[in-house]
Amino acid sequence: MPTTTWNRHHILSLSDFTTVEYDAVLQTAASFQEVLSRRTKKVPTLQGQVVANLFFEPSTRTRSSFEIAAKRLSADTLNFAAATSSMTKGETILDTAKTYLAMGTDIMVIRHREAGVPNAIAQEMDRLGVKVSVLNAGDGQHEHPSQGLLDLFTICTLLDPANPRIELLKGKKIAIVGDILHSRVARSNIWSLTASGAQVHLAAPPTLLPKIFAEYFSEDATSLNRQLFLHWEVEPALRDADFVMTLRLQKERMTAHLLPSLREYHQLFGITRNKLRLCKPNVKVLHPGPVNRGVEISSDLMDDPEFSLIQAQVTSGVAVRMALLYFIGSGKL
Numbered sequence: 001m002p003t004t005t006w007n008r009h010h011i012l013s014l015s016d017f018t019t020v021e022y023d024a025v026l027q028t029a030a031s032f033q034e035v036l037s038r039r040t041k042k043v044p045t046l047q048g049q050v051v052a053n054l055f056f057e058p059s060t061r062t063r064s065s066f067e068i069a070a071k072r073l074s075a076d077t078l079n080f081a082a083a084t085s086s087m088t089k090g091e092t093i094l095d096t097a098k099t100y101l102a103m104g105t106d107i108m109v110i111r112h113r114e115a116g117v118p119n120a121i122a123q124e125m126d127r128l129g130v131k132v133s134v135l136n137a138g139d140g141q142h143e144h145p146s147q148g149l150l151d152l153f154t155i156c157t158l159l160d161p162a163n164p165r166i167e168l169l170k171g172k173k174i175a176i177v178g179d180i181l182h183s184r185v186a187r188s189n190i191w192s193l194t195a196s197g198a199q200v201h202l203a204a205p206p207t208l209l210p211k212i213f214a215e216y217f218s219e220d221a222t223s224l225n226r227q228l229f230l231h232w233e234v235e236p237a238l239r240d241a242d243f244v245m246t247l248r249l250q251k252e253r254m255t256a257h258l259l260p261s262l263r264e265y266h267q268l269f270g271i272t273r274n275k276l277r278l279c280k281p282n283v284k285v286l287h288p289g290p291v292n293r294g295v296e297i298s299s300d301l302m303d304d305p306e307f308s309l310i311q312a313q314v315t316s317g318v319a320v321r322m323a324l325l326y327f328i329g330s331g332k333l
Helices: 019-036 061-072 093-102 117-128 145-159 184-195 212-223 234-238 262-269 310-330
Strands: 050-055 076-081 107-112 133-139 173-177 199-203 227-231 243-246 284-286
Touching: 019 061, 019 145, 019 184, 019 310, 050 061, 050 093, 061 076, 061 107, 061 133, 061 145, 061 310, 076 093, 093 107, 093 117, 107 117, 107 310, 117 133, 133 145, 133 310, 145 184, 145 284, 145 310, 173 184, 173 234, 184 199, 184 227, 199 234, 227 234, 284 310
Parallel strands: 050 076, 050 107, 107 133, 173 199, 173 243, 199 227, 243 284
Antiparallel strands: none
16 A cells, blocks of 8 residues: 555545545555455454444445445444434534544544535534544535545546556546536536546536536636536537546435426436447446436446446445545554
């Protein structure tokens, strides 16, 4: 594994990640990917530490992935579910976090439907002067750092399995299609993919990709020479794309009628074999899940290993999350 010192105590956003940090994650995840292929899949790295998965909203992939990642590192795990917790009796989020702190938690993995909750808990831990690290597992319409990193890892290991690194994506065209407006995954992927030198093209109906969205990234993107493009039709984004990432329509977050119908959305923006003809011949398709089959992507395409990296993303998630827990749990690369 790399030997550079890791200085980040919390992992809350990818907006300020450096190239060195991205490569450290990729290379260390590759090492853990090798560990996961062995008969004995555990390492003693975090033995004696406690990882608390505080998920204040439902999750399958992210929660299970963090749990198995912690166990593969030999950490003890605590799992929280809001529906069966004291929050139903009026306990606050910060009081819940302090309860887990009192139980000896070393790392808190936080997921919440409101943006900023992981940051608030991290600030409270810092204020208390305790050495507890916080990892953002998705907060509202803000970010989902571990998903952005596992997507990056999935693509880079496809390009060079032996030495995944961020420079492999320089000059590649990557289309992100779907519900950009509500997607924390899209925001994290925009930061990571543009940092690699890739050309990132966003495509969605105007209601799901308002012009103001570009202002969220424009100043930083310009100063960092990042390439981000917006389209309200799918064809320009797909043309000659090397990778296509399609996003779930987050109907639970939509407070207005933003789409005429799911059928029309699929016709215009759903990823199908026919639409992929616009892309490079060896194009690959990603989706962070869960998937609305036949809406964001055709069911047959989703299950086709020639094009789909969706299962590879799930597998990559364990190795990447092992790397992240390792960094903030040990402080060394």
